[in-house]
Amino acid sequence: MTSLRPFLSAIVDYAGLFPPAKLDMRSAVNAYAKYQDGEESDLLGRFVLPAARLHEFAAEAEALLSRDGDQWQLSVTGSGNLPETRTLIEHFNAAHAGRSVCDTVELTVASHDDVRSAAAEFPEEIALFLEVPVIADPAYLISEIAETAASAKIRTGGIVESAIPSPDQVLRFISTCVDQGVPFKATAGLHHAIRGVYPLTYEADAPKAMMFGYLNIFFASAFSAAGSSEGAVLGALEETDASAFKVDETGVWWKDHVVVHEQLTVVRQAVATSFGSCSFVEPVAEARNLNLI
Secondary structure (H helix, E strand, O other): OOOOOOOOOOOEEEOOOOOOOOOOHHHHHHHHHHHHOOOOHHHEEEEEEEHHHHHHHHHHHOOOOOOOOOOEEEEEEOOOOHHHHHHHHHHHHHHOOOOEEEEEEEEEOOOHHHHHHHHHHOOOOOEEEEEOOOOOOOHHHHHHHHOOOOEEEEEOOOOOHHHOOOHHHHHHHHHHHHHHOOOEEEEOOOOOOOOEEEEOOOOOOOOEEEEOOHHHHHHHHHHHHOOOOHHHHHHHHHOOOHHHEEEOOOEEEEOOEEEEHHHHHHHHHHOEEEEEEOOOHHHHHHHHHOOOO
C-alpha cells in the first residue's frame, strides 16, 4: 500500500486508562509522553480520561507538561452530572493554561433531552462527542445532534463479544451521520487495522471474537461520504483481507470503488475524526506492517 500518513494524522486518541489495558494513571501518562516523543507522534491524538480523574492526571503529569512547547490536549468522559464535569474542566484549564488543555468532552446520551442538555452546558470552545446506542436505530438522536454543534460517537467493541455491534448497525450509524452532516468518533475494540478474529482482552486465555479494524471503519466512512452504495460501504466494513484494499496515487480502492486523496482529507476533518484506543502501539504497528506510514 501507498503511504496514508496524512490520512492517519492524530487518528488515535490514547485511552490507556480504560479496559482492556486499564493502566494506572502514572503508567498511562508516562506512555503518552513517550508516544509524543516517538517517531509516530503525528498519529497521536488526545489523552482520554474520566473528568473525575483530572486532579490525579495533573499530579502525575506535572513534571512532564511542557512549559514552553505544545500543550497536552485532553478529552474527558463525563458523568451524568454535567455542571460538575464543566466545573472540573474549567478549574483544570485555568490551572494549566498554556501547558495542557481539556478541549473535548465525551458523554453518553439516550434521549433528545440528553442531547439538548449536553449542548447547552458546554461552551463552543469545548468539542462535544455524544455517544449514541446503535442496537436500535440511532437516527432520531443523530438528527437531534445535527441541530447542535456537537458530534456523535459510536462504541464499536468492548471486552465481551456482546459489546460488538453488527456490521449492519455500524453501517446504519455511519450512513446516518453522513446524511445528517454529523462528524463522529469511534471507540473500543479498534486496536487492529483490519477486521478479524482477535482476543477480546490481554489475558492469556482471553476469549476471541470477530472485531472491527479501524481501517474498516474509516475506509467505510470515506466510501459512504463519497456516495458509494450501501453494499460497498458494508463490504468495506466486513472486509477481513487487507490486500482487498488498494492504496495508490489516486486514493483508496475496494474492488471498483475509490475515494480520492482529496476526499480522504475531508473525511478526517468532517466525517470520521478519530478513534479511542487503550493501545497506541498496536494500531500504529499494524499500519506500519501494511506500509501505510
